[in-house]
Amino acid sequence: MRKEHPMKRTMINEIFFIRAIACLCVVLIHSMTMTQHNYELFRLTDELLYMFKLTIMFATPVFVMISEFLLSYSYPDKLPKAFWKKRIIYILVPYIVMAVIYSAYPLLSGTGFTWGRFMELFFEKGFLGLWHGYFVLIIFQFYALHFLLKKYFDRFPALLMIGISLIVNMFYLAIYNFSWFHDFSFVAALRPYYKLPFLGWIFYFTVAYYAGKNIDVFLTFIQKYKYYLLAGAALTGMVPLLMRYNHIYSVVSSKRFDVVLYTFFIFCLLYLIARQLKKTPTIVMWISSSSYGIYLLHPLFQFNTIDFLQSMPFYTNFGVHILLLFIIGVGGPILVTYLLNKVPYGALIVGKFNAPKSSAPLKEKMKAS
Template sequence: MKKERITGIDWIRAFACLSVVWIHAVTQVLANYDLPIPSVEIAKLSQMAFIFATPMFVMISEYLLSYSYQSKAPQGFWKKRILYILVPYFTMATAYAVFNTLLNTMTIESFLNAMRSFIFFAGWHGYFIIIIFQFYVLHFIFNKYILKYNPYFVTAISLAINIAFLHYFRMTESPGGAIFDAIWQSYARVMFPAWIVFFVIAYYAGRYSGEWMAFIRRAGSGILLMAVMAMLFIFYNVVEGHYIVVSSRRVDVLFYTVLVFLTGLYLTTYIKGVPKFIKLISKYSFSIYLLHMMVLILFSRYLPIELPALVFGITAFIIGTFGSIVLAWMIKKIPGSSLLIGQVDRPAKKPDSTPVLQTRKAN
């Protein structure tokens, strides 16, 4: 039987993608305007409200993977993902190194430094690709070795590992030296233990989607309420100065992201169909994620008029989103462009003979 398309994922993917653009649009506001402290705090809170963006984006990737591939990797799986997901990590990192060099010092040294930072230390917003690729590997490890264990036990262990990992790197400093400094400053944020609970939740939610959706329909209002409470708790931590860094690698964001993801699945059960606008954002989401920073920087630097901060932020968000779509639409006309921005127009899939849903056996 052919697998049903999960229409709710289009909504959630589009929401996560737009959230990423909004967070970085606000960053441009903070970088270009000398705002009073209360306005800065409001701007940061508006970022924190959507801070789930990147982890939810990688959760979507694993959810779909677990829903579709419940045994071993099919023929061509790794080739496609290396070509159209991993290769763009290197090509777009190179493009951003060239972009930054042209806008700033225009020296070979600055270009090489940017290349070193972006490629070897994941020092650009495309770092999520490294996380997704680790999820690919983990997915098939779970299929073969971990699936036999109780999901509640595995989830609890993953949550403990995730919290301990984040807490350790937040509370300790690098012992010093190039290797440890690289781990503390760069590699810790892309190592899978920092994201493992997102993987595990998405893995079980996708694999046992029938059971999960039945639970979400029953408990949806409670999940929604908990998501709001989790957001308010994040706001409290920021306002009180307990945890002010705007980052998705925070313990409070772990729970918030999972709850927002489940809330998204719940709310989309009440929506029939997917509007063309949401389909457009979902279709170009990977390209938007890769290109929007370039568009935002150009907008901020070459805007010919001065706008109020709020108008600037909203305009930057709109330009960052649709400018990226237009840029991706033009780039995809070039042969080999999928090695830069991924596959925008995916070929139709052959019918899948695997069951639509798999139900976990009782222990």
């Protein structure tokens, strides 16, 4: 009988918490952005919203980072035979389906549908990643990198590979963040698509690979250096704020070079917080289990909510506007994802609703194994 990896089948419940937080932050970012587009806010209020959004720009990188962390943890030796089949069916197919919907929606509800314009939009979204679902293309690059680079990563010290990937990642993003490099023709040509190549995410892949594969070392590290991690998060989190305040680089984006280290520190701190929970709250489990559907669907719910909110008496309150967009952007997709998973082939539209069977913390599961 083939010997199983001792922790292969152990559920990492901390990831449910981290994934839920990342998902909620994405919806909150878009809720604030839509409100800013529909309100004439005081300059200070508007700037404070931008600043707050900068502090939660770790959301998409953390979500992407989780994919490699779980992959490295679950399959430390080699990928199973059904690996690609399951992910194509439940991740790539919903991505394509939703790209079709998001390409057709503005044409059917506005300018009029033509096949030429539809195919143009679908190509931009589905293949060039010019929509909020682009992170799926990053995740599939991670799957390919794991398959291709695993044997090389295992030959070299983790700190060396993490350090190299950090330098490459930050330099790559800096090229596109700052106008100093924009005179180079290849930089200008690729600028609309710079978020897609794995070079802009390689640090997240590398650190997640080693953390997931050597989870005991990772857990010891974050526990031993928790106060340093907290200080690191505070210091690196201040950098984007200071750069915006001083008009050095003002773009609110998760593809900033100064968000890379900040994301790592936040991931570690969220993991530590999750480990302190005696039981993961049910609402967190539901959000995490519906996270893919929330990511894909929430803009549709939010776009269609704005016209309704404009007719309501409390529309003048921008805070209520943000809150309602946030609640509808989370609750609507959860309901749709859950219901579609109750019908045949519904998971092919919005992904699987992966309801966990247990919510006990990892340390308890490890003791029981």
